[in-house]
Amino acid sequence: MGDTRAWRDAVPAFPAFDHTVLERFLRYVTIDTQSDPDSPTTPSTEKQKNLGRLLVTELREIGLADADMDDNGYVYATLPATSAKTVPVLCFCSHMDTSPDCSGAGVKPQIVRNYQGGDIVLPGDPAQVIRAAEHPALAKQIGNDIVTTDGTTLLGADNKAGVAEIVDAMRFLVAHPEIKHGTIKVLFTPDEEIGRGVDKADLKRLSADFAYTIDGESAGTVEDETFSADAAVVTIQGVSAHPGFAKGKMENAIKIAARIIDNLPRDTCSPETTEDREGFVHPHGVEAALDGATLKFILRDFTDEGLKDKAAVLERAVKTALKDFPRSSYRMKVTEQYRNMRQVLERHPQVVANAMEAVHRAGLAPIKNSIRGGTDGSRLSFMGLPCPNVFAGEHAFHSRLEWVSVQDMEAAVRTIVHLATIWEEQA
The missing domain is CATH 3.40.630.10 (Zn peptidases)
Structure with a gap:
């Protein structure tokens, strides 16, 4: 000064x-x-x-x-x-x-x-x-x-x-x-x-x-x-079937979406668990039906490298969830917001x-x-x-x-x- x-x-x-x-x-x-x-x-x-x-x-x-x-x-x-x-x-x-x-x-x-x-x-x-x-x-x-x-x-x-x-x-x-x-x-x-x-x-x-x-x-x-900031949208394609005849067939996208969010870190990497220079992954919107779901996230960190790490955290949560739903698929799009x-x-x-x-x-x-x-x-x-x-x-x-x-x-x-x-x- x-x-x-x-x-x-x-x-x-x-x-x-x-x-x-x-x-x-x-x-x-x-x-x-x-x-x-x-x-x-x-x-x-x-x-x-x-x-x-x-x-x-x-x-x-x-x-x-x-x-x-x-x-x-x-x-x-x-x-x-x-x-x-x-x-x-x-x-x-x-x-x-x-x-x-x-x-x-x-x-x-x-x-x-x-x-x-x-x-x-x-x-x-x-x-x-x-x-x-x-x-x-x-x-x-x-x-x-x-x-x-x-x-x-x-x-x-x-x-x-x-x-x-x-x-x-x-x-x-x-x-x-x-x-x-x-x-x-x-x-x-x-x-x-x-x-x-x-x-x-x-x-x-x-x-x-x-x-x-x-x-x-x-x-x-x-x-x-x-913060440096990105937005991420994860789109899930599930497998629909009549609920009366769904055994071995249905892969419910609503449940996949819930599993993804549950797979995110619980004690770190969220707005409610971070402060100072710690970044986070924050889900802020979910639209889900049986055969498809869209999850919206914001990713925040003070460095560009940290921001890439947050995207990796999210993608790991998605991939881990989908291991139990082998016939379902996902797309993840990350968009730059500001730096x-x-x-x-x-x-x-x-x-x-x-x-x-x-x-x-x-x-x-x-x-x-x-x-x-x-x-x-x-x-x-x-x-x-x-x-x-x-x-x-x-x-x-x-x-x-x-x-x-x-x-x-x-x-x-x-x-x-x-x-x-x-x-x-x-x-």
Whole structure:
């Protein structure tokens, strides 16, 4: 990270931060933007454009005159430079959709003011409790204001916190043209939660040199690597026969599918048994009938070699199952989804270093971490736009226990502003 005191000496005197991030966030989460993995359209759900249209209006209102949403639901905007230097063009990116894993309709946010510790019971469903023992990050939130849902839906902090933070940071920079920065691009994407977030992003229109997704968890965290990810589909062809005359003939594809899943490692190599840098094989869909079955898996690891090992684990489970069904057959297709963005970012160390310094200037302790998942930034990095992930403050995402701290969102706004100035200082 270098000599942070030297960086601090170079920081211009900023005006006091005034924030609109909370009011924006509370407005955005009430708009249902859940994406749909089974839809072939872009965006996968038309309702995502409802938030997109609102964001275009708000971006124009704060002074980003070219703000626009294209037919695919991507929102683009430009904040012109205030510096006479030639500064790399930065892009700040967040996604508008919410996860299909939990309802995002009718979100009713609540604010727990001046949190003093302990469990948070959600009023719409008292059985839903954010337990301090299960959410250790709450221990760092004493005295802060916590936004949750009422317990009947997810919150949408993943990633509407990031969206609100970017908009508020742009508002602050427009209001203070004395703060020197280069050209800044804003990109809000649909369908990130279903792996299509940048499928139709127009990078020529964006014309950025480096980017940052604002879509991370704990305050102060900068993430410079993701899982590498593949999808695997196993198709089983069984042998059908009349059940009354099936002895020695029938090979039930439903039972073969069950045997395959049962053959997977039980104490390792699954999401529920791994952490840190351990990868996994995860079945997430089964369609089965007597004569045929389709099993869907995701394979995850931080290295390409580890990813190949996960495919081998799956294929061994399949072959072992089929030993007892000699007249049945299988096909296994593995499809690349995304790769560890560190492969790109390690060639551009200043991108991560500047993010770490921006976190420091925002008054937080910088933490470099890895993502047990993926982001739009992973795909963007391999599309030629190096893009680490910066915290947004979201926690327990994809669930009814999702929460975010107001103070963490405000710290993310400050981090974005400092990032813009650091790149200008270095130019």
